Amino acid sequence: MPASKPSAPALLDAAIDYLERELLPTLGGYHRFQCRVTVNVLAQVRRELVLAPAQADAERARLVSLLGHPGERDELSRELAARIRAGEFALDDPALLEHLRRSLVEALRINNPKWIGAPEDPENF
Amino acid sequence: MTEHDAFQHKLEAAVRRHLGAPGEVRALVRLTGGATKATWSFDAVVGTATLPLILQQTPPERLGSTPGRGAVGLHGAHDAALLEAARAAGVPAPRVRIVLDADDDLGEGTVTERITGETLGRKINTEARFAAARPQLAAQCGSILAAIHRIDPTGLDFLTEQPAPAQLAMYRTLADACDHPLPAVELGLRWVAEHLPKAPRTCVVHGDFRNGNLIVGDDGVRCVLDWELAHRGDPMLDLGWLCVKTWRFGGPLPVGGFGHRDDLFRAYERAGGGSVDPAHVRFWEAFGCIKWALMCMHKGLGDLGAVPGARRNVEAVAIGRRIEEPLLDFLDLITGKGD
Numbered sequence: 068m069p070a071s072k073p074s075a076p077a078l079l080d081a082a083i084d085y086l087e088r089e090l091l092p093t094l095g096g097y098h099r100f101q102c103r104v105t106v107n108v109l110a111q112v113r114r115e116l117v118l119a120p121a122q123a124d125a126e127r128a129r130l131v132s133l134l135g136h137p138g139e140r141d142e143l144s145r146e147l148a149a150r151i152r153a154g155e156f157a158l159d160d161p162a163l164l165e166h167l168r169r170s171l172v173e174a175l176r177i178n179n180p181k182w183i184g185a186p187e188d189p190e191n192f
Numbered sequence: 193m194t195e196h197d198a199f200q201h202k203l204e205a206a207v208r209r210h211l212g213a214p215g216e217v218r219a220l221v222r223l224t225g226g227a228t229k230a231t232w233s234f235d236a237v238v239g240t241a242t243l244p245l246i247l248q249q250t251p252p253e254r255l256g257s258t259p260g261r262g263a264v265g266l267h268g269a270h271d272a273a274l275l276e277a278a279r280a281a282g283v284p285a286p287r288v289r290i291v292l293d294a295d296d297d298l299g300e301g302t303v304t305e306r307i308t309g310e311t312l313g314r315k316i317n318t319e320a321r322f323a324a325a326r327p328q329l330a331a332q333c334g335s336i337l338a339a340i341h342r343i344d345p346t347g348l349d350f351l352t353e354q355p356a357p358a359q360l361a362m363y364r365t366l367a368d369a370c371d372h373p374l375p376a377v378e379l380g381l382r383w384v385a386e387h388l389p390k391a392p393r394t395c396v397v398h399g400d401f402r403n404g405n406l407i408v409g410d411d412g413v414r415c416v417l418d419w420e421l422a423h424r425g426d427p428m429l430d431l432g433w434l435c436v437k438t439w440r441f442g443g444p445l446p447v448g449g450f451g452h453r454d455d456l457f458r459a460y461e462r463a464g465g466g467s468v469d470p471a472h473v474r475f476w477e478a479f480g481c482i483k484w485a486l487m488c489m490h491k492g493l494g495d496l497g498a499v500p501g502a503r504r505n506v507e508a509v510a511i512g513r514r515i516e517e518p519l520l521d522f523l524d525l526i527t528g529k530g531d
Contacts, residue, residue, distance in 0.1 A: 097222045104510050111513055148373035151382065158383055164527065167376045171520040178513040182520070 079113040110187070114177045122173045129166045196220075199298075203247065206296040206303075207236045211243070211289060218242070233306060245289060249301030268292050268302045270350045274343075274419055275304075277396075281343045283336060284415050307415045309407035313441035316408045317449045325412045330451020332413045333401070333434060334459025340416070341427040341465055343396040351396060354423040356388045359479070363486050370489050376519040377489075380482035383526055389472050391426035398422055401430045402439040403448035431456065431468065432476025437521040437530070438484055438514075446531055474525065481522035488515040 073081075086106050094102055123140050130143035138146070150156060156163050175183045193201075200220050208215030216237040223231045223246075232247040268291040278285040290303035316322050316329075345351065354362070360381070367377055399421030407415035433439070435446050435453065443449020447456045457468040492512010494504055524530035 097224070100224075101506055104507050108506060108510050108513075144375060145373055147375045148378045151375055151378040152373075154382070156379075158379065158386065158526075163375075163379070164523065167379060168520070168523055171376060171516045171523065174516040175520065178516060182517050 075116050076113050079109050079116075083109050083113070111178055114180075114187075118173075118177055122176075126170055126173070129169065133162060133166055202296065202298055203232075203234065206290060206292065206298060207238065209295065210303075211236065211238045213238075229301070243289070244306035245303050246286070246306045247298075247301065247303050249292060249299045252297065252299040267300050270348075271302055271419060274348060274351070274422055277343050277345075277348055278340065278416070278419070282339045283343070284413065285419070286415055286417065307407050309409040309414045311404060311407055311417070313403040313439065313443075313449065316403060316406075317441050317443035321410055322408060325408060325410055326450045328412050329408065330445075330447040330453075330455035331459035333406075333447065333451070334456045334461075334465070335463035336413060336416060337398075337401065337427070337430050337434075338460050338463035338465030340398050340401070340430065341395045345396055345424060348396065351422060351424050353394070354397075354425040355391055355394065356384075356426055356429075356479075359425065359429070359483075360384050360388070363483055366486050366490055370486070370493055372489060372493065374489075374515075374519075376516075376523070377482065377485060380478075380485070380519065380522050383522075384475075384479045384482060387475055387478075389426070389428070389475050391428070392466055392469075392472075393427065394424055395427050396422065397425045397427060398430050399425075400433070402434050402436070403441060403443075403450065404439060426476070427465065428468070428472045429476045429480075431460065431473045432478075433480045435473065435477045436480040436484060436518065438481075438518055478522055478525045481518035481525065484518040485515050485522070488512055488518070 083106055086102060086109070091099065091102050091106070127138075127140040127143065130140065130147060131137055134143055134146060134150075151163070172183055176185050180187045200217055203220065204215050204217045207217060214237055218235045218237065220232060220234040223233050229248060229250050232249075234245055234247065236243045236245050272288040272291050275285045275288050279287070286304035286307060288302050288304050292298050292301050292303075310316055310319075310322070317326070352358075364381060367373070367381065398416065398419060400418050401416065405416065405418040406413050407417065434448055434456070440446070440449030445451050446453050453470065453473075457470065457473075460466075460468055488511050491508050492510075492515070494508065521530060
């Protein structure tokens with residue numbers, strides 16, 4: 068089977084469009100806020116679908132370089148956390164700080180692009 | 193009877209019991225509702241008067257399921273005692289009208305007077321009606337904080353001692369309980385451990401003093417809300433937390449998005465709070481980023497040990513995805529890129 072059509076991002080676009088343009092203007096108070104949050108959550112999922120695969124590959128490569136051995140992204144990240152906690156990295160280690168900064172910036176491209184002044188629609192970059 | 197009607201009837205019974213007849217409740221509106229605490233606005237008819245009131249409650253079904261409450265947070269009776277002590281020290285804090293008890297069957301919480309004004313940080317920082325007040329807010333926060341740090345702790349024995357090392361231990365425990373180790377969080381906790389400052393003194397600390405927990409009118413700060421993280425500790429915690437970038441709500445200035453650090457510090461000193469070391473405040477701002485990151489993680493992952501299949505509030509899970517914001521702000525702060 069090929070991937071289902073319409074694609075997952077296209078489904079989310081339609082859902083977001085309905086919530087934002089049709090439902091939201093009819094709501095007030097508590098439900099208006101919750102609906103606004105729901106739109107944001109769906110937009111995060113949409114950006115994650117588009118951006119996460121390439122980000123995970125790049126992050127894994129950086130972790131392999133920092134830790135000096137191969138592995139899966141999540142296991143490597145857990146190991147890095149444990150080694151930082153154990154004091155095996157200096158707090159001002161430039162390679163470590165660069166890796167943390169890039170990982171945070173990439174996650175923010177998904178979770179809150181405005182925080183880093185990036186466009187909210189990942190197709191635009 | 194709808195859920196809302198049943199709730200209104202319970203609230204009317206509580207108003208009659210605590211404040212008097214007829215106890216009619218009007219204009220009951222839910223303002224916020226999260227995974228733990230809900231806030232409601234209503235008017236109560238008592239005698240011939242109509243009282244504008246706010247109910248903050250942790251519903252009965254949520255009691256005991258919330259890490260932080262009980263162990264860290266304050267319950268209704270303590271909250272009331274603290275707010276009275278704060279008012280006695282000259283802090284604009286809400287007057288408590290009802291402390292909920294078991295007979296009310298509304299969970300745990302308080303009913304306070306409702307003060308008119310805005311709490312949403314983004315509106316305070318952008319709307320024209322606050323344009324005249326905005327330049328005054330940082331200095332007002334400074335004098336209010338000096339008053340908070342003067343609160344007489346007599347009778348407030350429920351406030352726990354949380355000097356910086358104790359705060360670090362609390363958030364270390366929270367991080368471990370979440371069992372989602374992140375390299376940036378580990379770096380942050382180590383940085384905090386290696387930069388613990390010596391507190392100038394120990395006093396009553398608000399613990400969550402920030403834009404978003406203040407009622408602001410066109411004349412400035414009218415009321416300080418959300419005292420449940422209050423404790424005895426390092427007063428500089430409150431000044432640093434107010435500067436954490438998250439609480440600037442997109443505003444351009446470091447204090448709450450609305451003001452300058454100098455205005456905050458000078459007003460605090462003028463009001464008798466003692467001299468302010470900016471580097472000491474900066475430590476608490478950086479630690480504040482790590483604390484907020486862990487709060488996001490904890491909220492997003494949900495109540496630890498929650499019933500499988502329990503409903504998850506969308507606002508709470510969404511907060512889990514805000515964790516990178518303060519972690520990046522923290523890196524900026526410790527590498528000299530932040531403002």
